[in-house]
Amino acid sequence: MNRLGLRVLLDRIVTTLIIACVMAAAIPVFILLLFVLFKGLPGILTPGFFSDLPHPIGVPGGGVFNAIIGTLIIVGIASLLAVPIGTLVGIFLSEFGRNKVGDSVRFVSDVLTGLPSIAFGIFGYTVLVATLGHFSAISASAALAVLMLPVILRATETALILVPNSLREGGLALGAPRWRVTMQIVVPAAVGGIVTGALLAMARAAGETAPLLFTTLGNEFLQLNPGRPMGALSLTVFKNALVPYTNLQDQAWAAALLLVIIVSVTNILARLYVRRAQR
Amino acid sequence: MGQGTAERVVPVPPVILLHRRHRIDGDRIFQGLAITAGLLILAIAAVFVVALFIPALPAIRAFGLGFLTSREWNPVSLRFGALPFLYGTLVTSLVAMVIAFPIGIGAALFLADDARLRFIRVPLSFAIELLAGIPSVVIGLWGLFILVPLMRTSVEPFLNHTVGFLPIFQGSFSGSSFLTAGVVLAIMVLPILIALSRDVIRAVPRSLREASLALGATKAETTWSVILPYARAGITGAVLLSLGRALGETIAVTMVIGNRPEINGSLFAQGYTLPSVLANEFTEAVGKLYQGALFELGLVLVLITIAVNVLARLLVWRFKGGRESTTV
Numbered sequence: 001m002n003r004l005g006l007r008v009l010l011d012r013i014v015t016t017l018i019i020a021c022v023m024a025a026a027i028p029v030f031i032l033l034l035f036v037l038f039k040g041l042p043g044i045l046t047p048g049f050f051s052d053l054p055h056p057i058g059v060p061g062g063g064v065f066n067a068i069i070g071t072l073i074i075v076g077i078a079s080l081l082a083v084p085i086g087t088l089v090g091i092f093l094s095e096f097g098r099n100k101v102g103d104s105v106r107f108v109s110d111v112l113t114g115l116p117s118i119a120f121g122i123f124g125y126t127v128l129v130a131t132l133g134h135f136s137a138i139s140a141s142a143a144l145a146v147l148m149l150p151v152i153l154r155a156t157e158t159a160l161i162l163v164p165n166s167l168r169e170g171g172l173a174l175g176a177p178r179w180r181v182t183m184q185i186v187v188p189a190a191v192g193g194i195v196t197g198a199l200l201a202m203a204r205a206a207g208e209t210a211p212l213l214f215t216t217l218g219n220e221f222l223q224l225n226p227g228r229p230m231g232a233l234s235l236t237v238f239k240n241a242l243v244p245y246t247n248l249q250d251q252a253w254a255a256a257l258l259l260v261i262i263v264s265v266t267n268i269l270a271r272l273y274v275r276r277a278q279r
Numbered sequence: 280m281g282q283g284t285a286e287r288v289v290p291v292p293p294v295i296l297l298h299r300r301h302r303i304d305g306d307r308i309f310q311g312l313a314i315t316a317g318l319l320i321l322a323i324a325a326v327f328v329v330a331l332f333i334p335a336l337p338a339i340r341a342f343g344l345g346f347l348t349s350r351e352w353n354p355v356s357l358r359f360g361a362l363p364f365l366y367g368t369l370v371t372s373l374v375a376m377v378i379a380f381p382i383g384i385g386a387a388l389f390l391a392d393d394a395r396l397r398f399i400r401v402p403l404s405f406a407i408e409l410l411a412g413i414p415s416v417v418i419g420l421w422g423l424f425i426l427v428p429l430m431r432t433s434v435e436p437f438l439n440h441t442v443g444f445l446p447i448f449q450g451s452f453s454g455s456s457f458l459t460a461g462v463v464l465a466i467m468v469l470p471i472l473i474a475l476s477r478d479v480i481r482a483v484p485r486s487l488r489e490a491s492l493a494l495g496a497t498k499a500e501t502t503w504s505v506i507l508p509y510a511r512a513g514i515t516g517a518v519l520l521s522l523g524r525a526l527g528e529t530i531a532v533t534m535v536i537g538n539r540p541e542i543n544g545s546l547f548a549q550g551y552t553l554p555s556v557l558a559n560e561f562t563e564a565v566g567k568l569y570q571g572a573l574f575e576l577g578l579v580l581v582l583i584t585i586a587v588n589v590l591a592r593l594l595v596w597r598f599k600g601g602r603e604s605t606t607v
Contacts, residue, residue, distance in 0.1 A: 021385025116527020179309030207414025
C-alpha cells in the first residue's frame with residue numbers, strides 16, 4: 001500500500017515536471033514577443049518610419065523605407081527563382097524520383113536544410129559577389145533562393161505523395177498523358193501543401209541576416225537596381241542594435257517588430273491556406 | 280459483345296496515331312524537364328562545395344592542419360588559428376543542449392500525449408511554431424538588450440553564489456558570455472527539438488503504451504520504461520539535428536557572446552564562435568590570407584554541421600526502420 005502511494009506520488013511529480021517544462025518552453029516566447037511589441041511599437045508609430053530614409057548618425061528621426069523595399073525586392077527575386085524550380089524538383093521526386101537520382105536529390109536537399117545560414121552567404125559571395133566584383137542584391141536573392149529550395153521541394157514532394165493514386169489512375173484511364181495528369185490533376189489536388197511550403201520558405205528568407213551580410217552588404221540609401229547593394233530590414237536590426245545611439249536602437253526595435261509581423265503573418269497565412277485547401 | 284468491340288478497335292485510324300505520337304512527346308518533354316530540375320539541385324550542391332573551398336584555399340595552403348590547433352588569432356601579424364572559435368562553438372552549443380534537452384523532451388512528452396489538457400495543447404503548439412519562425416536577428420536583439428543585463432545583474436551572480444565552487448561558474452560577471460549565448464541558443468533550438476521529439480514519441484505504437492498501462496504501470500512509469508526506451512534512437516536524432524542548428528547559428532550569438540577570441544574555462548567569460556567571427560570580421564578583413572582564414576572557419580563549421588546532420592538522419596532513419604519492423 002505504502003509502495004503504491006509512493007508510485008502515485010512519483011507519477012504526480014513527473015506530471016508536474018512535464019508541465020513545468022512546457023511552461024519553460026512557452027514563457028520565453030511570450031516574454032520575447034511582449035518586449036518586441038512594447039519596444040518596437042513607439043518606433044513603428046513614429047511618422048516617417050515607413051516613408052523616410054535613415055538619417056545620418058546623430059540626426060534624430062528617419063525611417064527604414066530603403067530596408068522595406070530592399071527586403072521585398074530581395075525576397076521577391078529569390079522566390080521567383082526558387083518557387084518554380086523547387087516545385088518542379090518536388091514533382092520530379094514524387095512522380096519520377098523512385099531511383100538513384102531521386103535519392104541523391106533527397107539526400108542533398110536534406111544536407112542543404114541542415115547547413116548553417118551563413119554557408120549560403122559564403123556561397124553567394126564566392127559565386128556572384130567575387131565573380132562580379134561588387135556586392136549586389138541579386139547575389140543575396142541567389143543565396144536565399146538556394147536556402148529556400150529544400151523547403152519548397154520537400155513540401156511539394158510530401159504534398160504530391162499524399163494525393164491518392166486512384167486520382168492518377170483515373171486520369172490515365174481517361175486517356176490523358178502523364179504530364180497532363182500531373183499538371184491538371186495531381187498538382188491542383190496538392191496545391192495547398194505546395195503554397196504552404198513556398199510561403200514558409202519566403203518567411204524564413206525574409207528573416208535571414210547572415211546570408212545578406214556577405215552578399216548585399218546593406219545600403220543607407222534607396223536602391224532599386226538589383227545589381228547594386230540594397231538595404232534590408234534584418235540588416236537594419238543587426239547594424240542599429242550594435243551602435244551606441246538610442247534613437248538608432250529604437251529604430252532597430254521597430255524594424256524587428258515589423259520583421260516579426262511580416263514573418264508571422266506569412267507563417268499564419270501558410271497554415272490557414274493549408275487548412276482551407278484540405279477542406 | 281467483347282469480340283465485337285475488339286473488331287471495331289483493331290484498325291487504328293491515322294488521326295489517333297498522330298495524336299498518340301504527340302502525346303508521347305509531351306510526356307518525354309515533361310519528364311526531361313523534371314529530371315533536369317532534379318539534376319540542377321545536384322549541380323547546385325556541387326557548386327556549393329567548390330564555393331566553400333575556393334575562398335578558403337589561401338589559408339589552407341598557409342597553415343595546413345595546424346590551423347585547427349592554433350590558439351592565435353592575430354590579423355596584424357597574419358597568424359590565424361581556429362581553436363578559440365571551435366571551443367566557443369562547442370561550449371555554447373553544449374550549454375544550449377544541456378538547457379534545452381530536459382525542457383524539450385518534457386514539453387514533447389506533454390504535446391505528444393493525446394489525453395491531457397487538449398485545450399492548452401493547441402495554443403502551445405502554435406506558440407512553439409511561432410517561436411520557430413522568429414528571425415534570429417530579433418532574438419539576438421532581445422538577447423542583447425534584455426537578456427545580457429539580466430544575466431550580468433542577476434543570473435550570473437546567483438549561479439556564482441550557489442554553485443560557485445565549480446570553476447565554470449567563477450570569474451567576473453560580464454553579461455555577454457558563453458552562458459548567455461548558450462541560453463539564447465537553447466531558446467532557438469527548442470522549437471525544432473520539441474517538434475521532432477513530439478513526432479518521434481507519437482510514433483511509439485499505442486499498443487505498447489496501453490499494454491504497460493493495463494499491467495498497472497503509472498503514466499510516469501510507462502513513459503520512463505516503455506516510451507522513452509522505444510523512442511531513444513529517434514530522440515537522439517532529434518537532439519543531434521538541434522545540435523546542428525545550434526552549432527551554425529550566427530547572428531543571435533554574435534550579438535551576445537562578447538566577441539573575444541579567447542579560451543576561458545569560465546562560462547561567464549566572453550568568447551567567440553566560428554560563425555560569429557566570420558560574420559563580424561568579414562567586412563573588415565583585408566588581404567587574401569585574413570579572408571581565407573575566415574572562410575576556412577566557415578568551411579570547418581559546414582563540415583562539422585554536415586557530420587552531425589548525417590549522423591542524426593541515420594538515427595532517425597533507423598528509428599523509422601525499427602518502427603516498421605515492429606508493426607509488421
